Amino acid sequence: MEIHRLIEEIYEEMVGWRRKLHEEPELSFEEHQTAAFIYDKLAEFKLDRVDYVCETAVVALLNGGKGAGKCLAIRADIDALPVTEQTGYAFASRRDGLMHACGHDGHVAILLATAKILAEHRDSFKGCIKFIFEHGEEKFPGGAKALVHAGVMEHPHVDSIIGLHIVPSDECGRIRIKSGPVAIGCDVVNVKIRGKSGHAARPHEAHDALLASCQYVVALQQIISRNIDPKNTEIISVGTLNAGTAVNIIADHARLSMNVRSYDIASRDITKRKLYDIADGIGKITDCAFELEYVDGYEPTINHEGVAELVADACRKHLGGDSVEIGDYDLGSDDFSYYMNATGTPGAYFFLLAGYEGGGRYVNHHPRFSWKEAAMKTGVGAYLAVVNEYLR
Template sequence: MIKEKIQELAAGIFEQVVSFRHHIHAHPELSFKEFETSLFIQKQLGAWGISFTTMANTGVVGLIKGDLPSEEVIALRADIDALPIHEATSKPYTSKNKGVMHACGHDVHTSSLLGTAYILNQMKASFGGTIKLIFQPGEEVLPGGASIMIKEGVLENPKPSNIIGQHVMPFIDAGKVGFRSGIYMASTDELYVTVTGKGGHGAQPHQNIDPVLITSHIIVALQQIVSRNADPRLPSVLSFGKVIANGATNIIPNEVKLEGTFRTLNEEWRQEAKRLMKKMAEGIAESMGGSCEFKIMNGYPYLINEPQLTDSTRALAEDYLGKENVLDLDIWMAAEDFAYYSQVTNACFYRLGTGNAAKQATYSVHHPNFDIDEDALKSSTGLMAYIALKQLGN
């Protein structure tokens, strides 16, 4: 009966969830500046009589307490921020904020959780326990809104035993979802390197200390940290995406700026790798007559899906969507600040299929043409409501 009722409510709220998504997508806001998005969420929750509080400035936390006796608490999370990307689509709901776009699907997460909130609120007479609705800001930039909300007590008063999150995946067809138990997503650290030498004329290299050459050696050498120091059974990624020399064809600059990312799936190796990288870069620069400032901005930890919770959640997804619509996922070396929740409580983070080749909904997240097959919203709201109620023991 619970499943059928949820499916009925999900079908009834579908068009409104689509309209929520269109509004949020058309009015994206950058991390920790989601003021209008936050007010929009508050307005919807308030209209349904769902109590809420705010934290981390733009975060919203709603509470739905079932009428039946139970002390169980579960949390559901959606992120609400957008990216500094200029949207290239020409849909009626294309971003109206130039240079800002919901290219990572957070508009889907937010509208879906609003739909889930509606369903659960309509059903509170028939379940016991409390559902905490976490609309979280700032997932896209360090230190991550999750870390701030945890510090401000989002996982207290009441304290959830589990937290569930979903994230769009354009490489999975709409109507399907994907799960992985155990370690799933990577930690991420940002590297900011300044190599200093002595600039001068490119025709007189013997009178200079070339920071471009030093940087080149550093980039190549640091890859050996991964290939020769990491356990080959442990995924590790070191990538540099930004190199700024600002010289010219005949000008050797005084310094070179280098920026990159390091990702892995083990905290001990993560710390050791960063120590080795800093030591190697500084040593190479010094040996070649220059100097190196190697700054590391510590990012998100790795994300782990608690096995028992994930396995039971997967089984519920199979029951709700059909076994043929639930897929196995591989390790994903991208990072997510949902990982902070997974480090302090039982967590399950699964993928919501949003792809459809016939509708050109196949572009990767963070792409200016990213969009979804909105049929995914037919399952996203009801599935999460079903998981929440069943995990509460109803």
């Protein structure tokens, strides 16, 4: 395949897809119109199989013309965010309070362009490619878990999986990748504390849920400093704490919520256990009852060394030596990890450095988040390069 020529030929069409999607964003698990658009395009490209999965996700299969071989999965997330757009784009969101503020419109356009090119050149590779357009990535529990349980990593069995994420950057048109951790895991913990109300002048007759909640928040800080290996990043951030009803009443209830973020699964397990241990201890001291709801969110994304090296080497070979930068990007959490961790499938997740439009660089999820559409050429090029090397 003449990668650069093929990308130039499809570029304007890809931009049109991206802008249409950007104008019509849909929230997680509500992506009916988006999924229909994707389905219709894939059917138009004459892939071997196109299916709706879990209502608003789309999965397609393309068999290579050179015979049997490995199966490569490529994933793009498709949902938007509850953000009011402030970019000033001529193609800005037409839906009040909704925006593609994380680049998923670009992810879809890139993967559609990749699918179209490969469908027209299916005789250039062996094995097969599974295109996964995932719903609901932005909202717990994410779409990946449901898709894996629906069997998208089987029939045929996926041997490796790759995906990318658009990020604003001072550079445009390079990928950033490395082996090892590239996206932090994120869980949510909700805590209810029940005490016994009483008059503020007679605290000895009450069980102070507010005091218990404060002691709990302070005690949590020792988990990181005394239980986690300093080489491993672990974060506990308490975001809400609500307690009490009046200034002269001892609080009989409290609620708090927090994020637990981890790059290391063993550290995550230690933190989870200690959250319960500390709750038990403070409950005994304060005579208050603690109820914890630990919501397993997105596990850390840890790139497989071999697949990460494959992506980097393929891009250098087909896109040029300066197309690759070794490193990661502090994006947050992503449920791409579930495809790898739940099934043992080696994979790699990389970042597409996409520049920015307008007067400043704004992070993903910001109402003025922007990026340069020309970066999509590198995204398609990276996927085609990997196919050329992995399925040759």
